[in-house]
Amino acid sequence: MIKQSSFIRLFILIFLANIIWSCEDESKDGTDINREFEFFPLTLGKTWEYAYDSTTYLSGGTNVVKHSGFMLWSIRDTTETGQFELLKSIKSKASDAYVPSRLERVYIDDNRLITTDQNVRFINLVFPPLLNTKWDGNIFFNDQIITFIGGDPFMIYDGWDYEITTRDTTMTINGVVYNNVLKVSQTDTENAIERRLSEEYYAKNVGLIYKKLMILDSQKISSNLPWEQKAESGLIFTLSLIK
Numbered sequence: 001m002i003k004q005s006s007f008i009r010l011f012i013l014i015f016l017a018n019i020i021w022s023c024e025d026e027s028k029d030g031t032d033i034n035r036e037f038e039f040f041p042l043t044l045g046k047t048w049e050y051a052y053d054s055t056t057y058l059s060g061g062t063n064v065v066k067h068s069g070f071m072l073w074s075i076r077d078t079t080e081t082g083q084f085e086l087l088k089s090i091k092s093k094a095s096d097a098y099v100p101s102r103l104e105r106v107y108i109d110d111n112r113l114i115t116t117d118q119n120v121r122f123i124n125l126v127f128p129p130l131l132n133t134k135w136d137g138n139i140f141f142n143d144q145i146i147t148f149i150g151g152d153p154f155m156i157y158d159g160w161d162y163e164i165t166t167r168d169t170t171m172t173i174n175g176v177v178y179n180n181v182l183k184v185s186q187t188d189t190e191n192a193i194e195r196r197l198s199e200e201y202y203a204k205n206v207g208l209i210y211k212k213l214m215i216l217d218s219q220k221i222s223s224n225l226p227w228e229q230k231a232e233s234g235l236i237f238t239l240s241l242i243k
Contacts, residue, residue, distance in 0.1 A: 035127040039182065039202045040113050042084055042106065048073040048207055049242045051174065054235060057216070058150045061232035065150075071239065072098050075106070083107035086115070125202065129164050129182055137162035137186060149215065152233040156215050160187045160198070171201060173209050173240050180204035193218055195227045195234075211239040 050071045057064055069092045077085040086106045089098035105116045112135075113125040121140040126133060143157040166183040186198040197214040216227050216234035223230045 033128060035111060036129055036204070037108065037127055038205045039127075039129055040108075040125060040207045041205060042075065042108065044075055044078065044084070046075045046207075050239045051242055052237070052239045054237045055228075056150050056235045057231045057233050061218070061230070068092075070094065070098075070242070071101075079105075081107075123162070124200065124208075125184060129167070129202075131164055131167045134161060134163045149235050150233065152217075154215055154217075154234065159189070159196075162186050171203070171209065174242055176241075178203040178206060178209055181209070190227075192221045195231070206241070208239075209241040211237075213237040 050073070051068070052071050053066070053068045055064060055066050069090055072089045072091075074087045074089070075084045076087050079085065083105045084107055086104040088101050088104060090101045091098050102118070105114075107114055108127070111127040112123045113127070115122050115124050123135060123137040123139065126135050138157050138160055141157075143160060144155050145157065146153045147156045148154070163185050164182055165185045166181075169181045169183070171178050171181045181201055181203045184200045184202070186200070187196045188199070189196045195214055195216040195218075197212065199212055200208060201210040203209045214227065214234075214236050216231040216236070218227070218230045218232045220230045220232070228236065
């Protein structure tokens with residue numbers, strides 16, 4: 001006959017084993033994983049103010065048009081589906097008032113940060129944003145769509161492959177030092193006649209702090225000049241956080 005004290009000890013061991021097993025199951029199905037949504041905090045009233053610079057190459061590179069200004073992103077409302085409205089406003093000079101430009105959407109669905117730009121949906125980030133994670137950020141649209149830049153046709157998004165290439169780095173933007181920064185490389189290719197670069201940097205508890213886009217073509221095959229000088233068509237665009 002099993003003594004009562006032995007039975008109690010056996011019961012406790014079985015009970016503890018069940019608890020440990022349950023915790024292991026939770027860990028396996030990911031319920032206790034820190035998703036790190038803080039890399040793009042979504043709250044009503046949240047704003048980001050950016051400075052932007054754009055360079056457009058026209059007429060075979062003989063005409064280079066440059067613009068700079070400021071852009072304000074404001075989360076101002078939510079929709080019935082739980083998506084946030086993101087109002088993008090622009091101005092040319094710091095002393096000017098912001099003028100609403102367009103209304104976009106931003107939301108998190110299935111651990112993916114989804115944004116719209118000109119009503120085209122992108123998956124800009126995935127959670128948790130682990131190093132070397134890859135995904136198809138252009139899955140919602142045909143990445144061979146034609147976009148015109150200065151009258152010239154480009155397949156800007158063709159062949160993009162999103163990947164988190166750096167994590168937990170430090171970056172200085174407009175004199176401000178940001179910690180816990182990650183980089184999303186969307187495309188980074190180059191050959192004799194084309195340069196394609198698109199990358200975004202996110203800081204924890206801040207959001208997007210820097211973006212760079214280079215879509216450039218040139219027939220100056222033998223030139224050793226940097227792309228900024230030998231480009232004949234396309235654009236360079238940067239967006240950097242002010243506050």
